[in-house]
Amino acid sequence: MDSEALKEISFILELQNDWIKRKALGLFIDPFIIESKIKIMKKEELASIFLSSWHPIAYIEQITIKKLINALDYWKVLTPLSQRLKELESAKELKERIMKVSELINLRIISDRKFNEEINKMKEEIKNLKKPIDYWDFIMRDSYEETIFRAYLLSFIISEGFVKLIINPLEEKILIELCDNKEIKKESKSFPIVINYEIWKEKRDGK
Amino acid sequence: MEREKGWKMSEEAILSRKLRKALQLLLFQHHRLPGAKGWELRKALGKDYLNIIRILNKKLEDLGLEIKIIHESKEEEDLDKARFYIVFKSISEELSSWRIDTLAILAVSIAYIATKNSVKKQELQELLKEKFPDWKIDQELNMFIRRGYLEEKDENLYIGWRTKAEVDIKKLIESIAGYNIS
Incomplete structure (x- = not known):
């Protein structure tokens, strides 16, 4: 048997394998049949068929008085956008960056x-x-250095999945809670918390 | 006798309260997704929550609604993890606010993806291009993805959570194919 024939056979086998896989996983119908039917059907027919197999979810999106009051409170304490942008820019100027453990060891911290x-x-x-x-209550210490160190340690523990952050944007509160074993590493996302001397001082005095 | 009557009344009152609570949990969207998870219903209604759901389902039947339970995956049978929805038993053409083009594109997308389990987005776009303009296809596909009818991962399209909850996929495919499938 020459190599050309062998190649053709392997191609047929590949197609058959693909077909069997689709048949095993799919709804036991050849996709080519559906494709050809779709091509010859009018859009009115397709829409009508869809409506007969469609059972839309019934649900209500409605604001409650409690949520409305919370939102109003949030609006009252929300600083103007121009001010928030300035704060963000000044935070950027500080060029915060992630320090590696090795750097902290080198610095003898x-x-x-x-x-x-x-x-x-x-x-x-x-x-x-x-x-x-409360996150800030947990990390806060009398000295700025100690507070930063605790925040740094906590970020490691959170990354490990030992602790989770509960973020309430309306109240601008961040809580920390011990994760139970089931929750560990289930889903994770990054959440930046900016700490600098000014913020630390504000939080300490407000404490 | 009076005491027995009072006890019966209070039991009815508890059931009625639980039915209202269940209906609220299922109807009001309190998360990103509508409906409620089994564990949420158990927490709010107690251990016999399935019984409450059964009674509520019976009451909803008269209104043309029903409670549907969707498991996280085909293999998963844990009701705690399943999501419970209230769905319309049927919807009339006049009441559907969607344009006929939108419905046709969705029907084609679901049927085509369901028979193959997943398709390249471009492959589906090519099929739809035969009858609809590019801009319309992009607009509708993005809307279906946003609403959860389709799911997009690495340029591939899959059946989304909302289709699993709302569409009788087998019936849709059978109607298009023109015969029953096993």
Whole structure:
């Protein structure tokens, strides 16, 4: 048998394999039949067929008085857009960046061993929490450096999936809560929290 | 006798309250998706929530509505994870607010994807191009994806959560093919 014939046979086998797969996974109908039927059908016919197999979900989107009041409260405390943009720009100017653990070790802010110890210590602290706690209350310490260090440790623990953030944009509150085993790493997304000296001071004085 | 009557009344009142609660949970959209998960219903209505759902379904039947349970996947049977919806049993042509072109494009998209499990977006666009202009196809496909009728992943289109909840796919395909499928 020459190689050309062998190639043809393998091509046929591939097509058959594809067909069997589709038949096993799909609705036991040849897609080519549907495709050809679709091509010859009028759009009115297709629409009518669709309507006879369509059972739309019935649901109501309605605002409640409670939500309306919350939204009004939010509106009252919301700073003007121009001011918020300025804050964002000034935050950008500070050129915040993610520091690697190795950089912190080089800067002698932490030691490799101490970092793991601190992580475990904080995990124990979180395990003892009876209910979700405000993010800022949790990381806040008397010194700016200590607060930053706790925020840094917490970000590691959150990334591990040990703790989850509960974000309430209306109240502008961020709570932290211990994850149960089932929730760990189920779904994750990044959530930036800006900390600088000004913010720390504001939060500390407001505390 | 009086006491028995009072007890019966309170039981009826509890059932009525639970039915109202169930209806609210299923009708009001309180998450990104309409309907409610099994665990949410159990939490709000108690252990016998399925019984409440059954009674509510019976009452809704008279109004041309029914409760539909959609599992997360074909293999999944856990009712806690399933989503419960209220759907219309049927919808008349006059009451559908969608244009005939939109309905036809959706019918073709669902039928074509369902027989193949997934298709390249471009492949479906080519098929639709025979009868509809490019701009219309793009506009409608984007709308179907946004509303959950179709799902797009890496340039491939799949059947979306809303189609699973709202469309009798087997009936749609059989009607197009013109014969019953096993």
